[in-house]
Amino acid sequence: MAASIEFLQASPYFAGMTEPEIEVISGLFFQKTIEKGEKITWQGDPGEALYFVASGAVKCFKTSPEGKEQILQIVLPGNSFNDVAVFDGGLSPTSTEAMSLVNLYVISRSDMGGILTDHPKIMINVIDILSSKIRHLLELVEDLSFRQVIGRIARILLEYADGAGPKPKLTQHEMAALAGTAREVVGRSLKTLQGDGMIRMERNRLVIADKEALSQMVNAHS
Amino acid sequence: MLEMPRVDLEKCTGCGTCAAACHCGAIVIVEGKATIIETLKCGWCSVCEAVCPEGALYCEFEIVIEG
Ligand code: SF4
Ligand code: SF4
Secondary structure (H helix, E strand, O other): OOOOHHHHHHOHHHOOOOHHHHHHHHOOOEEEEEOOOOEEEOOOOEOOEEEEEEEOOEEEEEEOOOOOEEEEEEEOOOOEEOHHHHHHOOEOOOEEEEOOOEEEEEEEHHHHHHHHHHOHHHHHHHHHHHHHHHHHHHHHHHHHHHHHHHHHHHHHHHHHHHOOOOOOOEEHHHHHHHHOOOHHHHHHHHHHHHHOOOEEEEOOEEEEOOHHHHHHHHHHOO | OOOOOEEOOOOOOOOOHHHHHOOOOOEEEEOOEEEEOOOOOOOOOOHHHHHOOOOOEEOEEEEEEOO
């Protein structure tokens, strides 16, 4: 079954195309229904098709060698996935799985290429879409590395608080050196930990208020 | 005695950066060295430590587990 005209008209990919043009390309799409929990594409597969979510939610994720899953993006109705592999002709960098019952509109890589050749005006849409995906990923990278640093700082706090005997004191400068990061990042991390209720800063006393949560933080990011 | 940030007088050049940055007037320069005045207004924000170009200021935290 072809994609609905309304759906394609609303998609940022095809913004600027006329209704007759959209009618023609709608025949290139086919519909697919995926059950919750089913995989749609696999990391490392060739990117043969571009997927548009018509309803439901799809998670794009990577799995580390230790089997830890990192979700990179949750794709909601109106948005697409597998773009990178489709446009650069490489392998899919992520796997995808339906988080609910999902309806998809799928178009093959070669048909999508054909649309771009026939309607070069939508290239600008593709640039917009890919740019916003890059922006999202950069924010994610920043967030992940920040959380890793927070994890290291959490471990340092626990180690210092747990040790027997007189407790050595630490400046934020020293915490930064121990965690291999900049001083400002320590300040931000302590604020975040305090905001999450894991620690409490009482002037020159740094009180670990929730040891359990802090330990979990260490395990989650090491 | 109220604990206050510590100055390493050997490292301190008396540049005054810390005194200018401290929002509560806890630091003054006396005879070319940073001198800390005991005050509860100092909330241990560590700004002085952050701005000191010589690394001469130390706002040390005692790290304890609650309970
Ligand atoms: S900023 Fe550092 S070097 Fe300058 S006066 Fe203060 S303690 Fe001394
Ligand atoms: S910790 Fe903050 S308030 Fe205290 S002396 Fe330093 S700059 Fe001033």
